[in-house]
């Protein structure tokens with residue numbers, strides 16, 4: 064990671080410098096810099112501070128009518144002046160976060176070809192599936208040591224909006240922005256990649272403006288060969304980069320993680336990040352109900368990438384607390400679009416789902432059609448925790464939630480699907496149906512629920528609260544592999560964040576406004592675990608105080624540097 068230096072070398076001059084977002088300071092170039100770097104007469108005469116620039120940029124942003132235009136405006140700022148972009152969002156993080164991320168990001172991705180203005184990263188398409196070619200293209204993105212963190216998507220499972228083809232590049236860029244904003248990754252050491260393997264999205268295929276490959280999505284061997292070529296090229300070109308897989312489709316996500324995670328430091332955000340952040344929120348909820356994790360009964364609705372990822376992390380945590388794996392799995396009921404996952408349907412279950420299949424014979428009374436729906440499962444197993452990662456808005460109905468409430472005093476209910484309109488239930492409804500007792504967290508941000516003169520703060524349970532810390536800790540540690548124990552340490556770290564960083568007594572997760580401090584706390588927990596595993600570079604400080612200082616010193620800040 065880059066340690067902050069007083070002056071850095073600036074390789075550019077004149078108009079080229081003004082057009083380079085990394086080095087550009089716009090009206091903040093001083094008189095001396097204007098002379099030294101050939102900028103005289105190329106800027107208006109007044110020299111401004113970053114604060115003055117921030118005021119103008121914010122006023123322009125605020126004057127825009129809708130969030131998509133605000134998103135486009137912020138993207139323009141990013142393309143012109145990176146420091147201003149990160150400073151602006153850092154100053155207004157809770158306000159702008161939903162604009163650069165979920166929910167507005169999903170609109171921007173759907174409309175990518177319509178709103179396109181400039182390239183956003185590295186586009187690898189399957190028609191150029193040649194290792195030599197791929198490596199040559201990567202050379203343009205930096206020298207071997209330059210890139211530390213890479214987000215790759217194949218765009219098949221973008222948020223809850225599915226296959227988005229080439230537009231998925233924007234999820235890779237958004238995740239990169241959050242790495243910087245939340246955890247201080249140097250944005251110049253980040254590379255977003257989209258794998259364009261075709262798309263089955265009819266709207267895009269019929270759109271004459273669509274910018275991706277207009278062909279059916281490639282699966283199977285050809286897909287795997289392409290991915291292998293990309294990963295090998297990336298590792299050859301940027302050997303130290305940590306790889307973050309994002310929004311792969313439900314069939315490929317887990318096999319891809321299972322294939323690469325034993326070989327290189329990598330992470331699947333939807334599987335592992337969602338699992339960790341949800342676990343941390345569950346720890347908090349369970350603490351509020353004065354119960355133990357091992358006493359909970361879970362129903363997870365949506366047995367795809369995120370659903371299985373959450374289930375696996377809950378199991379790991381229960382096992383860490385002393386439970387047997389089989390017993391832990393028994394406490395988790397996974398439902399997919401055809402209802403509860405049952406052993407009689409083992410043939411159609413994914414590898415990730417298989418450990419969670421329940422005996423069909425135990426549910427014969429509930430199933431006249433051969434399927435056991437959510438309401439029947441709730442009535443039968445009396446869950447204390449109900450999680451939604453199905454991408455199906457509104458499927459936690461009033462009768463389901465009322466049934467759950469009959470058997471548990473404080474139901475823990477997290478509609479985690481994104482964007483906002485795909486949440487499995489609205490927090491205000493959940494609050495109403497449970498008479499204010501439900502402990503709620505959502506995937507996309509929502510305002511507090513006001514009921515009977517009280518404000519109920521709803522925590523956002525989104526992997527964005529964890530992957531920036533996991534990612535930067537992995538980069539700092541130079542770990543050989545990201546271990547399950549490091550992930551559990553991240554969940555513990557997030558759950559044990561000092562209370563000052565929470566919006567209210569009963570918040571399940573810290574407040575976004577304190578994300579940098581929270582992230583330091585989580586990185587510390589992960590690095591301690593990496594040290595304990597001997598999974599760390601020698602330069603990582605062993606002493607706790609020195610480790611905390613080192614973590615902070617290695618954060619990138621949006622401030623203008625002096626140019627030598």
Ligand SMILES: NC(=O)C1=CN([C@@H]2O[C@H](COP(=O)(O)OP(=O)(O)OC[C@H]3O[C@@H](n4cnc5c(N)ncnc54)[C@H](O)[C@@H]3O)[C@@H](O)[C@H]2O)C=CC1
Nearest residue numbers: 222223313365367368369399400453454480481506525526
């Ligand atoms: N809050 C967070 O941090 C995260 C939220 N998510 C959200 O979770 C949702 C799912 O994402 P992924 O797991 O990546 O997608 P996925 O496509 O891998 O999984 C979704 C699963 O839901 C199932 N499903 C569809 N209709 C259903 C129904 N009526 N009842 C039960 N299951 C049903 C599908 O068959 C599929 O297996 C998305 O909306 C996504 O935005 C995903 C990752 C992180």
Ligand SMILES: CC(=O)C(=O)O
Nearest residue numbers: 221222223481525526
């Ligand atoms: C948050 C996230 O990663 C998703 O919804 O896919």
Ligand SMILES: [Mg+2]
Nearest residue numbers: 222309310333
């Ligand atoms: Mg995702």
